[in-house]
Amino acid sequence: MKASPLAAAGVALASTAQAQVVQFDIQKRDGPNLRDLGRRAATINGVLSNQQIQGGYFLNVEVGTPPQNITLQLDTGSSDVWVPSSSADICTQVSQRNPGCTFGSFDSDKSTSLRTVGKDEFDITYVDNSFSKGDYIQDDFHIGGVTVSNLTMGLGLDSSIANGLIGVGYINDEASLSTIRSTYPNLPVVLQQEKLINTVAYSLWLNDLDASAGSILFGGIDTEKYQGDLTKINIQRADNSNVFTEFAVELFEVQATSPSGTDTLSTSVDSLVAVLDSGTTLTYLPQDMAEQAWKEVGASFNEEFGLAVVPCSIRNVNGHFSFTFAGADGPKINVTMAELALDLFSGGPQPKFSSGPNQGQSVCEFGIQNTTGSPFLLGDTFLRSAFVVYDLVNNEIAIAPTNFNSTKTNVVAFASSGAPIPSATSAPNQSKSGPSSGTGGMSAASGFQDSDNAAPYTSAFSGPGAIIVGMTIGYTLLGGAIFGAGWL
Known part of the structure; x- marks a missing residue:
């Protein structure tokens, strides 16, 4: 968490x-x-x-x-x-x-x-x-x-x-x-x-960022809350362990897509395992992969606050990040820019960039942040775009694109203890082959913002929000518990 x-x-x-x-x-x-x-x-x-x-x-x-x-x-x-x-x-x-x-x-x-x-x-x-x-x-x-x-x-x-x-x-x-x-x-x-x-x-x-309602459903699924098909993927055991401790799954590929094209983010991590964690607000990827994501959207890493920030206007950009699981043929979840720019604090005006290419624009926290080692976490900025089934008996996750703001319901219960996830099929060719090495280019980056701003920059903050951000930034790093034989 x-x-x-x-x-x-x-x-x-x-x-x-x-x-x-x-x-x-x-x-x-x-x-x-x-x-x-x-x-x-x-x-x-x-x-x-x-x-x-x-x-x-x-x-x-x-x-x-x-x-x-x-x-x-x-x-x-x-x-x-x-x-x-x-x-x-x-x-x-x-x-x-x-x-x-x-x-x-x-x-x-x-x-x-x-x-x-x-x-x-x-x-x-x-x-x-x-x-x-x-x-x-x-x-x-x-x-x-x-x-x-x-x-x-x-x-x-x-x-x-x-x-x-x-x-x-x-x-x-x-x-x-x-x-x-x-x-x-x-x-x-x-x-x-x-x-x-x-x-x-x-x-x-979880529904979308601005939603007033979502749900956790114990013992079943709701077929009206997702689009397309539910696909099952294997939960990974902890290293050197025969037990399951976390909802860790193989993250095969992350891509950035804008009107300019699609870039595949690369990483030096051999086998990228990420934990699906509702107790984590943001998504935490390996350092090299996160830095490429920041370059795509023109995010800047602020040393004072210890996180990457973007202008809030990026919510209106027609682009998304795609997360593919358990091999090239596994399920894919797209996360739009509207889900990846979070206000820094509630109430009153947001802090603004006081210098740099986005001077005068409101500052938002970017939903993809960096970590130098495991656990890599897919938190709420990812989970809102997915309908996720957690099966703790068969040690499987089923996932599909969420149906945002659905007002209908069709609840289907698991038939018995250990019964398969209703309406779900297994991803083909599952393998821990690790993430793609990437294309090496950043052609899609110009579609997220003006090309002059496509690299990280340093900007000062101004306004009353800057003080509050400094006071509250400590809440960012709760994370999963660090005991036992888990990934965390």
């Missing part, structure tokens, strides 16, 4: 459930505006709130007896549910730089159904060294009209993160492996054990 760099907007949530499927819908709001969760019968379908500025997608849940309302971030890149304790310093020591636990916290003393099952045994650290520590507890967990009794969760008594998480990854990536050396049934497993869904699988539809 990686969070966004920027200040939080608010949350609004609703959800539904069906027999053998549980869905939680995703809704976006500019300020806190929470709704109660509802219920349907047949799958479990849930509402996620798109926090465009802070980054990430959030679910409204209730924990304990009597229920306490908390908003938690959905994270396919980790595996533990955890809640911030109301007594944690990050919740109580509010300041200009620390607004406190605005998404809610949990007062364990007020829950009559809580049991502590691991004193001082919850300890999770993410890629950027942000952390949460405390106890493992069991308590009632209410989500989407569904109640799970005695769900094992972490209670963050000492945390650098102000909001809790709903980790829905493999149990082999749980934080408990770093302390008690064992796993426990996490939320997706418990939903199957309680016969609310037939198998440990779910599908994710």
Whole structure:
């Protein structure tokens, strides 16, 4: 999981459930505006709130007896549910730089159904060294009209993160492996054990950047939420391991296409494996590949803030990046420029370039950033353009281009535990052959912007936004948990 760099907007949530499927819908709001969760019968379908500025997608849940309302971030890149304790310093020591636990916290003393099952045994650290520590507890967990009794969760008594998480990854990536050396049934497993869904699988539809609704659907797929065909690809095991820990897939090729043509981005990485991670706001590619992407769009890397930026007007450019998986014949997802330019902060005017070729234009964060080593992450700037099915039993991902802003629904549940993904066919000729070496040219770059601006440049920022960006840039690097035998 990686969070966004920027200040939080608010949350609004609703959800539904069906027999053998549980869905939680995703809704976006500019300020806190929470709704109660509802219920349907047949799958479990849930509402996620798109926090465009802070980054990430959030679910409204209730924990304990009597229920306490908390908003938690959905994270396919980790595996533990955890809640911030109301007594944690990050919740109580509010300041200009620390607004406190605005998404809610949990007062364990007020829950009559809580049991502590691991004193001082919850300890999770993410890629950027942000952390949460405390106890493992069991308590009632209410989500989407569904109640799970005695769900094992972490209670963050000492945390650098102000909001809790709903980790829905493999149990082999749980934080408990770093302390008690064992796993426990996490939320997706418990939903199957309680016969609310037939198998440990779910599908994710984030919709577009400005969308007010999307969903996570446990136990099934929605055929109205994607275009074309669902294609299955293999999840890759961690290096030197026989277990699956992350939703890591082979990224075969990345191409940039504009009216000028198509360029294939190259990399020195022999076999490019990327993790599909809803808890990561941006997409992180190898350094050499990211730099080529920046050159395509004329992005500049700002040393002060540690990220690549572009003029916000690039959203209107007729171009896209294509991501191809599991070989040349595998599924391809196109991500348009409208999905790759993110505002730097919420409210008020955006910072502007005060010098350089884009002087006077508003500054946006570019949705493809760099990293010098694994994990390579396909975060929300990629996932919004894809409908993704996560099958934790058969260790497969099914993927198709998303059907943006679909108002129809056709939910199909998995038939049984271990049943194949409905309506999906396997990608042919899957192989870990690694990404293409590229064409070596940048002919498409002139189609993304004026050719004079096609190389990275350095520009100063001006305006009130520059201060806020500097204060909030630390939120960018949360990332996946760095314990256990995973890719992370």
